[in-house]
Amino acid sequence: MNNPQIHPVVLCGGSGTRLWPRSRVAKPKPFLPLVGDGTLFEATLARCPAAAGFAVPIVVTGAAHLAHVEAQWPAGVGGETIVEPCARNTAAAIALAALRLPEDAVMLVCPSDHHIADAAAFQAAAHAAAELAAEGWLVSFGIEATAPETGFGYLRRGEPIGALGFKVAQFVEKPDLERARQFLADGGYAWNGGIFAFRAGTFLDELAAHRPEIAAMARKAVAGGHSQGARFHPDPEAFAAINSESVDYAVMENTARAAMVPAAMGWSDIGNWDALLAARPRDASGNAVKGPAELVDCRNVLIESDGPRVSAIGLEDVVIVVDGNEVLVTTRAGAQLVGKLDGAANQ
């Protein structure tokens, strides 16, 4: 079956302490305009237009973020929001979406807080993944590794499946730096970015095979749920009773039908302020500025201000963020520690 229609399933969760103080519990990363004019959530929907073969989206989010989702949902797009009464990780979220779709529907699970510079490459990879999914594979995007990152899991490439992709030989947990360097040099490893394609029915079958209790309870939560306009509310008691597991751990690492498609699409999970600087358009000195600012003798400096003017002199590889009553100044290398600051940890 060629070119099946693709049902985007957009996951909106997370607390986003790593981009504090811009990202806060009350307004996390997906809903912020971090790269370009739109928010990451808006960009995620915009990457999946009807014209490129995508069906209306299903968005899975928590009640706390429903207002952001609905405020940023483009007019006329249609689709459904599944409102989780509590957080139960990705296996549960994807199971709910699968149960709201026909068995033969091909789902494309998309995190809502990533940046993808090349939308056409994303769409091409999505269609390759969808073709494999229609054949019964559970497909991960194998994101081209461009640096020895220690913050991601990796996929080891196995045998080819036709011209579209490969079997996954192994799911590899986050490596240390030495192993990450080996993976990069090897060339046979890709980042696991949490983007997946499968038929709804295939996913539910595999979930039932490997995590029958999650599958059964998700089915109960949907059967006992109700719609309210474009919102779908699962049964709160049944949903709360679902085990909290990631889809990787519950399904992808266990299935015999794990596949991957290569995806070189300018991807970033914007995992910290340093990653955001790398994803941003920059001036000739490597600086990226949002908000009122004056820079003198600065290189590779990121400035984000929600109001006050930032005047910077002589800085190199520094991030400055002004948000309300918080000011963050960190080296790019220190950006990975932001989530552990008092302000980020005790919001």
Added chain:
Amino acid sequence: MNNPQIHPVVLCGGSGTRLWPRSRVAKPKPFLPLVGDGTLFEATLARCPAAAGFAVPIVVTGAAHLAHVEAQWPAGVGGETIVEPCARNTAAAIALAALRLPEDAVMLVCPSDHHIADAAAFQAAAHAAAELAAEGWLVSFGIEATAPETGFGYLRRGEPIGALGFKVAQFVEKPDLERARQFLADGGYAWNGGIFAFRAGTFLDELAAHRPEIAAMARKAVAGGHSQGARFHPDPEAFAAINSESVDYAVMENTARAAMVPAAMGWSDIGNWDALLAARPRDASGNAVKGPAELVDCRNVLIESDGPRVSAIGLEDVVIVVDGNEVLVTTRAGAQLVGKLDGAANQ
């Protein structure tokens, strides 16, 4: 004559762009609590107590800063404020003060925006200077040079005058770095910090000899002035007609009776944020913090915030100042450029 009573003459002027954004046109450096609990102006008065042989102070200030002067004047100290209707530099300011004192009074001219760590050393130098002043010398404090500073004028030491001080062999303009290094290595040069002692009558005689038009017009401004409580207002027209010249240029560099007393007293003109960091008490990592802040892996960092919390990671030799709608982040080396920022220049 031994131990003459010393009349402090405190000069409160300047716009203070170099400590922007904390220092602003409306509230310049003398009136800010930059080192310790009090302001620099308060500390200047506190260094000249009656118990150490000082008379009540005369403060010379502009109308724009009169409110700050009066608000920060300690209760019960007494003294007079000379209110300048416009700025006419130090020769005019000192002439007004001299004309408000008896001819034989020994004046000690003190800038109000310097930090002096060792008040006892200051008082000892002041009494040495006062003894020379009582003998008819015009005495500069020769501040011990501890670094090859290019931002100050220098005094070259001449022959000794008894045990108290030396003749000034030469007033040297701000040197370049190479000459400043030579001065430091030579040991015979001291910084000219703008602290002077002389008899009122001696000063007026020398002013009349070298700048007769300034002397005459200052005399006219005082003769036509009036007191209002502790304030003295010179005649505004006569004052405005005075030539604007520094006391160094008008008098000290021309007199044949220029003397200096050595002063090693932990002096700083707090000429920029880097100098302020050097003058501040610091923690074991060299950091000095005022306001809410969290520091992680930081060394030699100065943080000043008037409210927002500042979180800093991985920084070294950096200054962060948050004041109202302005945030300054500069390297210590870049601190000398602060006055040229848009924000500082266009207040």
